Amino acid sequence: MTQSDFERLVERFRTGQVSRRDLILGVGVVGAAAVIAACTGSIASLAPTTAPTTLPSAAPSPSPAASPSAVAVTCDLPTAAVGNASVGDSLAIFNWAQYLNPDNKKLFTSLYKVTNLTEDDYPSNEEMLAKLQAGGTGQYDIVVPTGYMVEIMVKGGLAEAIDLSKVPNYQFVDDRFKNLPFDTGAGGPHYIAKDWGTTGFGYHAKFVSEKPASWADFWTLTTSKYSGKVNVLDSAPEVIGAALKKNGYSYNSIDPTELQRALKDLLALKPHLASISSTYIPQMESGDFVMALGWNGDFSAIKGNKSSADTVYIIPTEGSEFWVDTWVIPKDAPHPDAAHAFLNFILTPGVQAKETDYTYYASGESAATPCIDQTISGDPSIYPAQDVVAKLEAAKDLGNGTKLRDQIWTQFKSA
Amino acid sequence: VPQFTFSACGSLFDPLYLPVLETTFLLAVTGTLACLLLAYPLAYLLVTRAGRWKTVGLVLIIIPFWTSFLIRTYAWLTILSPTGLLNGALAFLGLGPVQVLNTPAAVLIGIVYNYLPLMIFPIYVSLDRLEKPLLEASYDLRAGGWATFRQITWPLTLPGVAAGVLLVFVPLTGEWVIPSILGGGKSYYLGTFMANQVTDSRNWPLGSAAAALLVGVMLIVVVAYLRVLRGTTPGREVNLL
Numbered sequence A: 001m002t003q004s005d006f007e008r009l010v011e012r013f014r015t016g017q018v019s020r021r022d023l024i025l026g027v028g029v030v031g032a033a034a035v036i037a038a039c040t041g042s043i044a045s046l047a048p049t050t051a052p053t054t055l056p057s058a059a060p061s062p063s064p065a066a067s068p069s070a071v072a073v074t075c076d077l078p079t080a081a082v083g084n085a086s087v088g089d090s091l092a093i094f095n096w097a098q099y100l101n102p103d104n105k106k107l108f109t110s111l112y113k114v115t116n117l118t119e120d121d122y123p124s125n126e127e128m129l130a131k132l133q134a135g136g137t138g139q140y141d142i143v144v145p146t147g148y149m150v151e152i153m154v155k156g157g158l159a160e161a162i163d164l165s166k167v168p169n170y171q172f173v174d175d176r177f178k179n180l181p182f183d184t185g186a187g188g189p190h191y192i193a194k195d196w197g198t199t200g201f202g203y204h205a206k207f208v209s210e211k212p213a214s215w216a217d218f219w220t221l222t223t224s225k226y227s228g229k230v231n232v233l234d235s236a237p238e239v240i241g242a243a244l245k246k247n248g249y250s251y252n253s254i255d256p257t258e259l260q261r262a263l264k265d266l267l268a269l270k271p272h273l274a275s276i277s278s279t280y281i282p283q284m285e286s287g288d289f290v291m292a293l294g295w296n297g298d299f300s301a302i303k304g305n306k307s308s309a310d311t312v313y314i315i316p317t318e319g320s321e322f323w324v325d326t327w328v329i330p331k332d333a334p335h336p337d338a339a340h341a342f343l344n345f346i347l348t349p350g351v352q353a354k355e356t357d358y359t360y361y362a363s364g365e366s367a368a369t370p371c372i373d374q375t376i377s378g379d380p381s382i383y384p385a386q387d388v389v390a391k392l393e394a395a396k397d398l399g400n401g402t403k404l405r406d407q408i409w410t411q412f413k414s415a
Numbered sequence B: 001v002p003q004f005t006f007s008a009c010g011s012l013f014d015p016l017y018l019p020v021l022e023t024t025f026l027l028a029v030t031g032t033l034a035c036l037l038l039a040y041p042l043a044y045l046l047v048t049r050a051g052r053w054k055t056v057g058l059v060l061i062i063i064p065f066w067t068s069f070l071i072r073t074y075a076w077l078t079i080l081s082p083t084g085l086l087n088g089a090l091a092f093l094g095l096g097p098v099q100v101l102n103t104p105a106a107v108l109i110g111i112v113y114n115y116l117p118l119m120i121f122p123i124y125v126s127l128d129r130l131e132k133p134l135l136e137a138s139y140d141l142r143a144g145g146w147a148t149f150r151q152i153t154w155p156l157t158l159p160g161v162a163a164g165v166l167l168v169f170v171p172l173t174g175e176w177v178i179p180s181i182l183g184g185g186k187s188y189y190l191g192t193f194m195a196n197q198v199t200d201s202r203n204w205p206l207g208s209a210a211a212a213l214l215v216g217v218m219l220i221v222v223v224a225y226l227r228v229l230r231g232t233t234p235g236r237e238v239n240l241l
Helices: A003-014 A022-026 A030-044 A102-112 A125-135 A147-155 A168-172 A215-222 A236-246 A256-272 A281-286 A296-304 A336-346 A349-359 A366-371 A401-414 B007-011 B015-048 B051-066 B069-080 B085-092 B104-128 B132-140 B145-173 B177-182 B190-198 B204-240
Strands: A090-095 A116-121 A192-204 A230-232 A291-295 A311-314 A321-327
Touching (some): A102 A116, A125 A147, A147 A321, A168 A336, A192 A236, A192 A349, A236 A291, A256 A401, B007 B204, B015 B145, B015 B190, B051 B104, B104 B145, B104 B177, B132 B145, B145 B204
Parallel strands (some): A230 A291
Antiparallel strands (some): A192 A311, A192 A321
C-alpha cells in the first residue's frame, strides 16, 4: 500500500465514505488497517444487523421463472444491450463505497449508452434511509439496503415493486434468495439479492490449539484460557444473537425468559473480554486478540494479512446468522427503465462473477460460482457447505422487541 | 409524525440507565480535573519561567492540533496496545507487560492528551494578563509565595480556569470517540448510548431525550460559569484602580 492509498483511505474515512471492500485492499499496513477497521466497523456494525428469519435453503420458491439448470450458463460478459428500446442516458445509484465493480459499471455504460451514470456512497443503512426520507425518494434509481432495511423501506412505502418482465436474468438468482420474508410488499419482489455473508467467530490457529467449533466453545475458552484476549463486536443483534444461539434459542428471540438466559451468559463473558469493538481487525492481525466474534468478510481480510494467515473462521455448530444485501428500486425513481436494465445486466452470471471477484462476498447466484476466482469460491468462509448453510438464520426487524433487546444490551455494556 | 410527548424523558430515569449517567459524569469530572491539575502548572511555568521559550512552548502545544483528532487517538492504540511501544519500552527495562489499552486508564490518557490544550490556553491567557504590580504589592506586604498565589493569583485567574473547565467538561459529557477507540467499548457512556439509540436501536425518542438532558445539564454549567465570572469582576475593578 502506497502513501497515496493510505491518504485516500484516511480521507474517505474522514468523509464517511467507507466500503466493505476496503477491508481487503488495506490489509498489511497496521496504521491503514486501523483506519480501515474503523471504516468497516461503522459499516459492519450496521450492515448485517437485522433481516428476516428463514433458513436459506428452506425458503419457498414460488418464482415463475425457469430454474437456472434449464438455461445454458456461460461466463461470457454481455456484448449487447438486452431489448431494443432505449433506456435513457441517466442512472443514479446509491451504494456502499466500492461495492460495485468499476469494470461492470463501464461495460453497462457503453452497452446501454447510459452516459450519465452517477454513484454516491453511504456508510450505513440508516444513513441511506435518512437521506431518502429527508430528501425524497426521487433522488436515486437504485439503492443497496441490507435485508432488514428492505422491510423498513417496504413498510414505509419507499420501495418500488420490480417488474420482472424487464429482468429476465432474475431466473439465475437462487430460489433460496427469492421471496425472503423481509419483503412484505405486494405486486412482485421489491428486492433482488446482491451478496450474502455470515456472522461467526475467528481465531488464530497458532495461539488457540483447542479447535473451537461452537458458541459453547467460544464461551468456555474466553472465560478461561484466553481471558482478556477476545473481542466481540460492538453491535447488539450479533452479540445477543450469539448468546441466544448458544442456548439453542432463535437468533431473533424477543422472549423475556430466553433473553434473561442470554443476559446471564453475556454478563459471565463481559469481565473476560478484551474489548467490545467493531474496529478489532488491527489487533486481531497483531495477535493482541486471539479470538473474535465478527463477520466472515472481516476474517477474510485478517487472513489476507501475512502475519495473521493462520486465522480460521468458524460458523458455530449451534447455528448462526446470515445477512443479505440487496438491490432495491426506490419509489419515484427517476429512471426506472435504466434501473431495470441495470439489474438485468448485473444478474448476468459472468457479470455476477466479476462482482464477487471484486467484493469478496458470495453472490446470490449459484450459476455464477464456476465463473468466480477459485480462491474465493473454494473458501468455506465465503462459500460455506450446504449443511452449514442450513443452520443459518436471517436476522429480522424485531419491531417493539428491539426495545427489550436494547435493555439487555444496556445491561451488558454498563455492567 | 407521532404526537409530541415527554414519555421518553421519563424512561431515561429507568434504573437501567443510571449506571450510564454515573459513568459519564465520573468520566467528565475526572477528565476535567486531570486536565486542570496538569494544565495549571504548565501554563504557570510557561508564563513565569519559560522566558524566550514561551512562544516555542505554545507552538509545541498547538502543533498536534494540525493533525486529525482521529489519527491522534488511533496513534495511542499503537502506543498502549499489549505489543505496543509502551510495553516494548517496559520490556527493554526488564519490566512486565501492563494492560492499559481497553481500560478506563487508557480513556483518561486519551482524554487528557486530546483536551489538555483547551485547558492550557485560557489559563495561560489569564496568567499572562495578571498585573505583576499586584504580586509585588503582595510581597511588599510580607505575604509568602503560597499566600500570594492563594489570595492574588488564583482568584484573578479563576475566569481562565472556569473557561478551561467549561471547554473541557462540556464536550467530555458527550465524548464518544475516545472511549470507543481506547476504552474498547467496555464502558457505556452517554455519547455511545445516544449514538446507539439513533442507529442500531432506532429509538430516536430515547436518544433525543438523552441529548436534551445533556443540553440541560450544560446550560446549568454555563450559568455557573457566568456566575463565577461575575463574582470575580470586582477584583478586576480593583485591578484598574
